[in-house]
Amino acid sequence: MRLTLDALLALDAIATEGSFAKAAEALHKVPSALTYTMQKLESDLDVQLFDRSGKRAVLTPIGRMLLEQGRDLLRQAEGVERRIKRLGEGWEPQLSIAVDNVVPMQWLFPIIREFDALGCTTRLKLTQEILGGGWDALIDRRADLAIGVPGEPPGGFGLVSREWIQIEAFVFVMAPGHPLAALPEPLRSSDIARHRAVVVSDSSRRIEARTVNLQPAQETLHVPNLEAKIAAQLAGLGVGFVPSHLAAEHLRAGRLVSREVEGGRSASALRVAWRTAEDGRALAWFRDRILSAGQGPQAPFQA
Numbered sequence: 001m002r003l004t005l006d007a008l009l010a011l012d013a014i015a016t017e018g019s020f021a022k023a024a025e026a027l028h029k030v031p032s033a034l035t036y037t038m039q040k041l042e043s044d045l046d047v048q049l050f051d052r053s054g055k056r057a058v059l060t061p062i063g064r065m066l067l068e069q070g071r072d073l074l075r076q077a078e079g080v081e082r083r084i085k086r087l088g089e090g091w092e093p094q095l096s097i098a099v100d101n102v103v104p105m106q107w108l109f110p111i112i113r114e115f116d117a118l119g120c121t122t123r124l125k126l127t128q129e130i131l132g133g134g135w136d137a138l139i140d141r142r143a144d145l146a147i148g149v150p151g152e153p154p155g156g157f158g159l160v161s162r163e164w165i166q167i168e169a170f171v172f173v174m175a176p177g178h179p180l181a182a183l184p185e186p187l188r189s190s191d192i193a194r195h196r197a198v199v200v201s202d203s204s205r206r207i208e209a210r211t212v213n214l215q216p217a218q219e220t221l222h223v224p225n226l227e228a229k230i231a232a233q234l235a236g237l238g239v240g241f242v243p244s245h246l247a248a249e250h251l252r253a254g255r256l257v258s259r260e261v262e263g264g265r266s267a268s269a270l271r272v273a274w275r276t277a278e279d280g281r282a283l284a285w286f287r288d289r290i291l292s293a294g295q296g297p298q299a300p301f302q303a
Contacts, residue, residue, distance in 0.1 A: 005073070006037070013027050019056065020035060047062050049062060079121070096142065099147050100134050102167065102268075103148040115285065133202060133204050135153060135154055135157075138159055149161070160274060162291060164270050164272045169243065172261050174233055174257060178239060180259065185261075195238065198221050230247065
């Protein structure tokens with residue numbers, strides 16, 4: 001290859017410093033070495049990079065084009081060096097994080113900014129899962145870390161988890177004009193069973209999908225996420241439990257109403273999970289940071 005990174009570095013230094021002498025000083029070389037490097041590059045490429053007709057050598061249009069594209073190559077090479085160095089230090093090239101739909105995705109953004117400040121080159125990929133989908137994503141290797149997964153990990157797949165946070169408050173909500181809104185509280189299971197429930201579909205692909213809080217033989221409308229569930233219930237298409245932090249604004253505005261039900265709903269324990277054999281530094285950083293941020297003012301569930 002006729003084009004080398006050393007030659008591009010020399011060309012960049014000459015353009016930046018304004019002269020061969022200053023560029024040589026910046027690169028800790030003698031001026032004659034830079035002159036030789038540029039002359040050889042011109043000879044190898046069979047082009048004229050500098051106009052030497054005046055007192056100072058100035059870049060020709062071809063020289064300016066090579067400078068511009070060469071700087072892109074230098075930036076890419078520097079990025080490769082950083083990534084290789086980070087890999088050698090135990091930082092993964094990519095970390096995929098599956099976030100359960102109940103966890104507000106924007107809650108993670110300040111944590112990602114903290115990670116960015118470390119100067120790591122690990123690429124981040126965020127995906128959204130529902131119910132058992134977080135476990136499924138780990139099993140299927142669609143994700144390296146799962147946040148907000150409910151229940152215990154399925155056995156036999158080499159998964160490990162820690163309890164992270166509990167959602168204490170779920171509210172049973174419906175549109176104000178829904179027939180159940182006119183019945184006395186607490187609503188009986190037999191009354192609820194006569195009306196359609198809006199259900200968020202489990203995103204699992206390999207393990208058995210889960211359903212929660214359905215009455216026997218109850219009609220259902222399946223939707224892809226909690227946002228669609230709330231929209232369907234706002235439209236009067238059905239009823240169901242939603243986390244109170246997601247319903248609070250609609251309840252305050254009167255767009256939804258909540259009703260007590262027989263038996264209520266117990267708190268939902270959510271977990272942070274990963275594969276046992278994984279020990280990359282980015283995974284460890286996010287795992288520990290998210291576990292520590294689950295409580296107090298940094299908790300993700302604020303009504």
